Amino acid sequence: MAEDAEMRAEPSDNDWIRVTSNDGFSYMVKRKIANVSGTMKNMLDMDSKYAESLSRTVPVMQRGIIVEKMLEYMAFKAYYETVGPKEDIPVHEYMERLPPEIVLELLLAADFQEL
C-alpha cells in the first residue's frame, strides 16, 4: 500500500506526506496515516511551524525496510481503528508478513515514533 502511494502521489497534494528513510527511499502516505504516530503528528503540527511541517516531509532515520513495515502497520492501524467491534481484525495475517529478522529494529523505530 505504501509503494502504491509512492507511485501515484503528487507532491503538491496537501493531504500527502512524504516519509523518507536514511538509505534514500521515500514513501507517500495520507496525513491521516502519519498522524497515527505521535512523533510524526507533532512534527507535522501546523501550529508549531517546524521545518518538517512546512515541507511536509518526515525523515525517519531507519532503513527502507523498517520504514516500510512501520508505515504498513500505521496504515493497518488507521484502517482497523475505526471498524466496528464485531468485525474481525486480521492481526494474525499482519504477523505472518513480518520478517523476524527486523523485529528488534522495528521495535526501536516504533518506540521512537511513539506507536
Add this chain to the structure above:
Amino acid sequence: MNVARRGKPKIKPPRKHGTTFNAEKTWAELANNIREIQNHDASNLSFEENYRFAYNMVLHKEGKMLYDGVKKLVAEHLDTLAKDRVIPVFPTGGQDDPMQRSQEADIFLKALRGVWDDHISNMVKLGQILKYMDRVHTKSEKVPEICEAGLHLFLKHVIRPPIQQHIVGAILNQVRFERDGHSINRSPVKGCVDVLLSLDVEPSVTVYKRELEPAFLRESETFYQAEGAKLLETCDAPEFLRRVEARFESEDSRTHHYLARQTAAPLRQILKDNLLTAHLATVISLPNSGLDNMVDTDKTDSLARLYRLFIMVPTGLPTLKRSLKESVARRGRQINRASSGAEGVDAEIDVVGDEGDRKGKGKARPVANAAAQRLALALKWVEDVLELRDKFVAVWQSAFDKDREVESALNEAFQEFIDSNERSPEYISLFIDDNLKKGLKGKTDAEVEAVLDKTIVVFRFLTDKDIFERYYKGHLAKRLLHGRSVSDDAERGMLAKLKVECGFQFTQKLEGMFHDIKLSGDTMQAYNAHLAKTTAPEINLSVIVMTSTFWPMSISASPCTFTPEMARTCKSFEQFYLSRHSGRRLTWQPSLGNADVRAAFNAATVELNVSTFSLVILLQFQCLDEDAVLTYSELQKATSIEDRELQRNLQSLACAKYKILKKHPPGRDVDKDDSFSFNAAFTSPLRKLKISTISSKVESGEERKETRDRVDEERRYQTEACIVRIMKDRKHMTHNDLINEVTRQLAGRFHPDPFNIKRRIEGLIEKEYLERCEDRKSYNYCA
C-alpha cells in the same frame, strides 16, 4: 508489537544509534534550538533533529540534565519577558483620574495576557519536542510533565510580587470602574482571570481562588455596604428595589462574563447580605414609599420586584409577611375604628336629640337616623373589608406569584382583625340581610353570585361561626316572616354556600325554616278552604307555623292579652290545625306578627299596618271617648305586654313620624307615668300607612350581651355534646387528648377555650357521664 513468533529465530541485533554520543554537546545544540523556538524562530529547525537530541539524551540516561536544563531555560525566558513586557506597564496607581487608571490597568492586563499566550505556545512546542522525555524520563522520575512544569515556572517567575499585586489591583480597579457606571474593555480582564484560573497553587486551589477571589469579595463587601447605605439614604423604596435588582443583574453578568462561576455564589451572598438582609425591614416600612404606599398606589411592578428580591434571602419572606400583616392589621383597625366610631356618634346624637326634645322638636327622628346610620356603618364595614380583601388578593396574584405562605399570612391577618371586631359576625349577617332584602334588585344572577361569594370569603375568616349562625338565623327569620326576601333562589344559593362551608349541621335549622314557610303556605290554603265551608271569624288570619327548634325565637311566648275577637280568630285556627295534626302544641308569637287595621280619624279613614302589639294597644282605645286618656299602667294592665315591648310600641305610635296617639306630656321617650289618648286629628296624605316599630337593626349593647349569653349557653351544650360523642366512641381518653379532639371538632364553629372545656368535663363528671381514672389524667365513659 510485542510478538512471540514460532519458527527459527534469526533475529539480527539492531544497529547502534549514532556512532558516538556526547551529552554536553547534544545539550548545547538543543539549548540553542530551544532559545530559537522561544524567539518564534522554529521554522528553520528540524523537529526530527531536536526530537532525536532529546531522545538520545533520555536514552543515555541524561534525562535529568535535559529536564533541569529546559526548566532553567524556560525560567530565564520568563524572567526576560516579565522584565521587558510586564514591568514597564505597571499601573502607576498615583493617578487621580479614574479613566486613566482604567486605561493603565487595561494595558497592563493586556500585556500580561500577551506574555501568558506566548509562554503557553512555547510550552506546547517544547512539549512536542520533549515528548519522548515526558514519556520515559518524567514518568519514572515522578516529576511533572514539561507543560505542567511550565505552568509552575510561570507561577513562580511571573505571578509573583509585585506583579501579582498589580494583577489583582488592576482587575479590582476595572471592576470598580465598571461598578461606578463606566464601561470597560472586558476581554483583557477575562484573559487574566482565565490565566489565574488555570494556575494551581496547590492541588485544585487556583491562584484565582487564593489571591483574587478573597480580595474581590472583600472589595465587593465594602462597596456594597456603602452602596446599601447610600441607596437607603437617597432613594425611596421602589427606586431602592430597582437599583438593587439592577445590581444583582450586573454582578451576575460580571461573574458570567469575566469572572469565574465559582465566585457567583459568594458574591450573590454578599449582595444579599449587604443590600437586602441589612435593609429589608427598613425599606419595606419606609414611611412614604414602603409596602403600604406601594399597595395604596397599586405599584404592582415594584411589589413584584420586592417579592422577587425578598424571597432570595431567608429573612425576606418572614419580613414581607410581617409587613403585610401589619399593613392589613392597620387597615383593618381603621375599618374597625370607623365602625366602632358609630358608638361615639350614637352618644352624640342622643345628646342632640335630648336638646331637641327640650326645644320641643326633633322627637324620635334622631333615633331612627342613628339606627339607619348604624346599619349603614355595618354595611360599610363589610364593604370595606371586601374591598381591602380584593385589593390584597389582587396584589397577591399580580405581584406575589400567588405565594402560598404569603396567602396564609394574609388570611391570618384578615382573620385577626375581623375577629378583633366582636361585632363582625353580626355585620356580615347584616350585610347579607341587606343584600338579600334590597341590594340584589336589578342585578343579574352572576352579580348576585359574586357578591355572595365574596361575603363567604369574609365569612371564612370568622372564628365564631356559631355567633354568625345565630344572627343569620334571626335575620333570615325576619326576612321570611315579613316576606322581605327578594329572591328565593338567592336565599337558597346563600344557604347552599354556607352548607359547603360549614356542613349540613350548620344549615339544618335554616333549611327547616324554609320548609316551615312552605308548609305554612299549604296549611293556609287548606284553612281558607275550610273557612269557606264554615262560618269565618270576623278577622282575616294568616298564620305561619314555625317548628320551635328551627326558629331563633324564644319558645315561651311574650305575654299579650288578645281582645276577644282576636282570641276567637286564633281559636278557630287552633282548632283547625290541631284537627289535622294531633299531639302538637301551638304557641302564639304576637311579637312577630303584624296587622292591618282601619282607623277612623276625623279627616278620613286610614288603613294602618302595625305590629300585633300595637294593634292590641290601639284596640284599647276603640271603645273610648275621643279625649279619653289611658295611663301607661292602665295600658299595661289591659294588654299585659312586657315593659320593653310596650314602650317600644307606644313610642312608635305616639312619638314617631305618624302620631296615632297623643302622649301626655309630649316627649321623645316613653316613661312609666305617661298617659296617652287617641289622636283623632291625625291626617295623612296617604290612604295606607305602615307604622314600623322602632327597632334598631344593629343590636344595642344590652341586646348584644343577651345574644352573647345565649351563644355562650349554646356553646356549653355543644361542648358537652361533643365531649360525650367523643367519649362514647373512645370509652377511655387522656385529658389532653380529649381537649385536643374537642377543640378540633368544634373549630369549624367557634374557637373553644380549653378552660371552658375543662369546666364542661367537670360538669359531665358530676352528672356521671364520665369518671376520672385513678391516674388523675384520663377519663372513662360511663354508659
